[in-house]
Amino acid sequence: MGHGKYIAPPQGQYQVQAGEVLNLQYVVLPGESRDLEISVDLVGPGAEAHIKALYLCKASEKVRFRIVMHHKAPGCKSTQLINGIAGGQADVRFDGTIVVAPDAQQTEAYQENHNIVLTEEAKVVTKPQLEIYADDVKCSHGATVGQLNADELFYMRSRGIPEAEARTLQMLSFLSPVIPAGREEEIEAAVRSL
């Protein structure tokens, strides 16, 4: 990903050849509306692709993730983890499809999308899909839309951690698997602004 200021990889189409590894990481900060359309074709045996994304919304942002992970060759591996927090009147939608072609035996493909909704007005729709045409594959997908855990919040407050700080700790721990190295402080500041 280079040094210094983080630059988001362009959205669009990627082809991953035999033995190559593609890493994509996206960050959508409060105030940004984004429509991310990402299509990855794993075309050579043993190719790998890993996508991580996080989004934070607090106003009336519109954020779309449209991801197609196409396993076209055998022995490829893909992972996707998209975690985000929607506040305000945000409108978030995740459409993620994993396609495993008939020839793509020994595929390993995983996709997860987890969302926390902070307000009644924020809206999150998540639609993970699998299309599997091979039989020797390991695939899983999962999606959750929830709120900050009230029991955790009370536990922290009962120990003297102020409510706002407790919420920040919860949100940062939820996001931690998708926070890019070197951007911790920036993300923390954005979380505090929610």
Added chain:
Amino acid sequence: MDKLLEIHNLHARIGDKEILKGIDLEIKPGEVHAVMGPNGAGKSTLSAVLTGRPDYEVTEGSILYKGQDLLGMSPEERAWAGLFLSFQYPIEIPGVTITAFMKAAVNAKLKAEGKPEMKAGDFLKLMKEKMALVQMKPEFAKREVNVGFSGGEKKRNEILQMALLDPVLSILDETDSGLDVDALKIVADGVNTLRSPEKSTIIITHYHKLLEYVKPDVVHVLKAGRIVKTGGRELIDAIESQGFDQF
């Protein structure tokens, strides 16, 4: 100050269900009180109301802590004032280490007292010392709070937090449930080490085990939302031999 805690005619409910139906209880500094009662008597509701759980509603009565209106304070303000609850079912917090959790708690209290935050090195030294008290291995400092802990480890972690926060009034809610004898002794030793003439403890339990190790000064029997009997340690034996039906 002759009274640390004064509960008068406390009524509380969760949803539409009234659980506490007029509790009166006074605790002086240095005293250990046991609150015993059958399941469903309202023991855990009492601890929830004392610590300010948002889902419980107090409909009548008052609680004074050090002469202050406790019910007007947020859960975190109660913690800063020296109140501590050892949870019956400690909560797991994935992604937050015990060290980060307790550092945030200790520093929040210092901040509320207008004192500077602890230096990282000093805090780690304190953690190490208190972890030794409850016989927790040093590697637990880096573990996520209660995630993957055994029942005994969770309860020891509660007592560790108690030791770090140095509370004035500790409430141990069924701290003995699910503990084997060795873990029970470790927990009891920790509690006894933290006792002092200024500090008080409420031990909530439905059986006598922990009370063999931490000797209460006063024993209350809680039944159907009311304290139906108050006495000394002789009540523990009476409950042990004849159960709660006699009250």
